[in-house]
Amino acid sequence: MPAARAARTCALLALCLLGGAAQDFGPTRFICTSVPADADMCGAAVAAGGAEELRGSVLQLRETVLQQKETILSQKETIRELTAKLGRCESQSTLDAGAGEARPGGGRKQPAAGKHTLGDPSRTTQAAETLSQLGQTLQSLKTRLENLEYSRLNSSSQTNSLKDLLQSKIDDLERQVLSRVNSLEEGKGGPKNDTEERAKIESALTSLHQRISELEKGQKDSRPGDKFQLAFPLRTNYMYAKVKRSLPEMYAFTVCMWLKSSAAPGVGTPFSYAAPGQANELVLIGWGSNPMELLINDKVAKLPFVINDGKWHHICVTWTTRDGVWEAYQDGTQGGNGENLAPYHPIKPQGVLVLGQEQDTLGGGFDATQAFVGELAHFNIWDRKLTPGEVYNLATCSSKALAGNVIAWAEPHIEIFGGATKWTFEACRQVN
Numbered sequence: 053m054p055a056a057r058a059a060r061t062c063a064l065l066a067l068c069l070l071g072g073a074a075q076d077f078g079p080t081r082f083i084c085t086s087v088p089a090d091a092d093m094c095g096a097a098v099a100a101g102g103a104e105e106l107r108g109s110v111l112q113l114r115e116t117v118l119q120q121k122e123t124i125l126s127q128k129e130t131i132r133e134l135t136a137k138l139g140r141c142e143s144q145s146t147l148d149a150g151a152g153e154a155r156p157g158g159g160r161k162q163p164a165a166g167k168h169t170l171g172d173p174s175r176t177t178q179a180a181e182t183l184s185q186l187g188q189t190l191q192s193l194k195t196r197l198e199n200l201e202y203s204r205l206n207s208s209s210q211t212n213s214l215k216d217l218l219q220s221k222i223d224d225l226e227r228q229v230l231s232r233v234n235s236l237e238e239g240k241g242g243p244k245n246d247t248e249e250r251a252k253i254e255s256a257l258t259s260l261h262q263r264i265s266e267l268e269k270g271q272k273d274s275r276p277g278d279k280f281q282l283a284f285p286l287r288t289n290y291m292y293a294k295v296k297r298s299l300p301e302m303y304a305f306t307v308c309m310w311l312k313s314s315a316a317p318g319v320g321t322p323f324s325y326a327a328p329g330q331a332n333e334l335v336l337i338g339w340g341s342n343p344m345e346l347l348i349n350d351k352v353a354k355l356p357f358v359i360n361d362g363k364w365h366h367i368c369v370t371w372t373t374r375d376g377v378w379e380a381y382q383d384g385t386q387g388g389n390g391e392n393l394a395p396y397h398p399i400k401p402q403g404v405l406v407l408g409q410e411q412d413t414l415g416g417g418f419d420a421t422q423a424f425v426g427e428l429a430h431f432n433i434w435d436r437k438l439t440p441g442e443v444y445n446l447a448t449c450s451s452k453a454l455a456g457n458v459i460a461w462a463e464p465h466i467e468i469f470g471g472a473t474k475w476t477f478e479a480c481r482q483v484n
Contacts, residue, residue, distance in 0.1 A: 280463060281310075281429035281477045284408050287320065289418040291470030295405040295459055299325060299334075299433070302399040302458070304372040306438040307336070308381075308446055310479045313426025314362035317341040320424035321410040323431065327403035331411050334399055336369070337422065346371075346378065348394040355380045356388040360426075364479035366447040370437040373398055379437075384447030386440060405459070407431060408472065429477050432456030449480035 282293050313319040318338035325334035335347040336355075344355045346369055357380065359365040368381040376395035380388040404415040410422040432446075433456045445453045459465065 279477050280473060281427050282407060282466075282468070282472045283427050284320075284424050284472055287420045287423045287425055288470065289409070289420040289423065291423070291472050292406055292408040292418065293469065293472055294415070294467045295407065295431075296465055296467055297405075297459060298402055299399060299405060299458060300435065301401045302435045303374075304370075304435065304437050305334075305399060305458075306368060306370045306434040306436065306443075307334075307432070308366070308368040308438075308443070308456075309431040310364055310366050310429045310477075311359050311426060312362070312364045312428075312479070313360045313424070315360055315425035319344070319360050319426055321408070321422050322424050322428055323405065323407050324409065324411045325399075325403050325405045326411040326414045327400035328414060330400065331413060331417070333403055335410060337410055339422065346380075346393070348376075348399070349397045351376075351394040351397075353378055353390055353393045357382055366479070368438065368443045368446065372437055381440075381443045381447070384444040386443075407466075429479065430461045431459065432461055433459040 284291055307323070309322065311319070311322060318340050321335065321337045323336055324332075327333040330349060332347045332350045336344065337347065338344040338357075338360070342354075344357045344359075346353045346355055348371065355369070357365075357367055359367065359382070366381075366383055369378065370381075371378045371393065373394075373396055375391050376393035376397075377391045378389060378393050379386055404411065406415070407428060408424045409418040411417055412419065430446075432454075434454075435458050438446075438454075442454060444450075455461070
């Protein structure tokens with residue numbers, strides 16, 4: 053059976069070649085040749101003329117295997133190095149996260165993520181600025197207490213006693229703030245101490261705001277409802293006033309108010325009206341070094357107002373939806389006008405009207421950098437365009453001056469947050 057013998061011979065030759073190379077070298081070519089039954093088949097295969105070719109293939113494959121082993125070893129070493137570096141990075145990130153933990157700030161925006169250690173100058177500066185702002189807030193509380201002296205209830209010994217107690221507490225808080233700022237400047241402050249001091253001071257401030265507000269509410273009958281102003285002494289995201297009434301749908305309007313500010317570069321946002329689905333439905337804002345702007349449905353008109361000179365100014369803006377025509381008045385005189393400001397877009401109803409802050413969401417989303425800094429009074433809104441004569445009467449505090457038929461300036465219409473009230477409106481006395 054020559055065919056069977058040839059098949060067995062090929063199989064044996066294959067085993068011989070595989071035994072000589074203990075690696076898998078990929079596709080293998082088998083060479084079959086007829087040899088005597090008692091001959092050395094492996095030797096016979098070599099003698100058949102394929103010895104050189106097989107030897108070359110084996111050597112080449114062995115070299116490839118060695119190269120692959122070296123590559124694997126090199127990759128393992130690289131993986132070990134990267135693993136070690138990753139471990140160090142994770143450890144450092146954990147330490148940084150502990151050191152840079154957010155401090156409670158009553159809703160204030162936190163600084164950008166970074167490394168804040170005990171000796172970091174940026175952290176110390178930020179804490180000092182925050183405490184300085186608290187000091188300014190304390191000063192505004194003192195001013196409100198001084199205003200209480202002019203009420204008819206001052207003759208009451210009980211009221212005087214309460215005022216003395218509040219004044220004493222404010223003095224104590226001022227000493228705490230000064231001491232804390234001094235220790236920060238000397239580099240003695242720590243994260244834990246900052247948090248504790250901040251919590252104590254803010255808690256005391258809240259208590260003082262409440263007690264002073266109670267005193268003021270108890271003396272409403274002793275002062276006219278429209279002879280007050282809102283004072284915003286510093287840029288915050290918690291000091292503002294909200295008008296209790298919303299606006300109806302309007303196809304025209306006039307907005308007038310008294311403003312006093314020395315803020316630079318911009319006075320901020322005297323008022324903002326946000327409607328459902330549109331945060332910038334009606335906004336007056338002085339942003340950075342830009343001129344003051346009137347926004348209606350996110351459309352912008354630049355206004356010619358120049359008011360940040362520390363003096364009282366009366367300003368009015370009129371607008372009609374037809375062709376988007378607008379006019380701007382300062383101190384009773386028209387200083388600018390234009391058209392195509394949100395033409396044929398009625399002012400949406402059922403929104404939120406805020407004084408002193410710009411709204412990014414309905415009734416909130418305040419940004420301290422856009423807050424109004426200064427004093428504001430006699431904020432009125434009409435659902436029509438006032439005549440130049442009517443505007444002039446308002447600016448000159450004439451007895452013929454009209455109150456807004458949509459929003460009229462009166463204490464019951466205003467809800468105050470952050471202690472922004474002050475009861476010494478002097479603008480009309482200065483004008484007259």
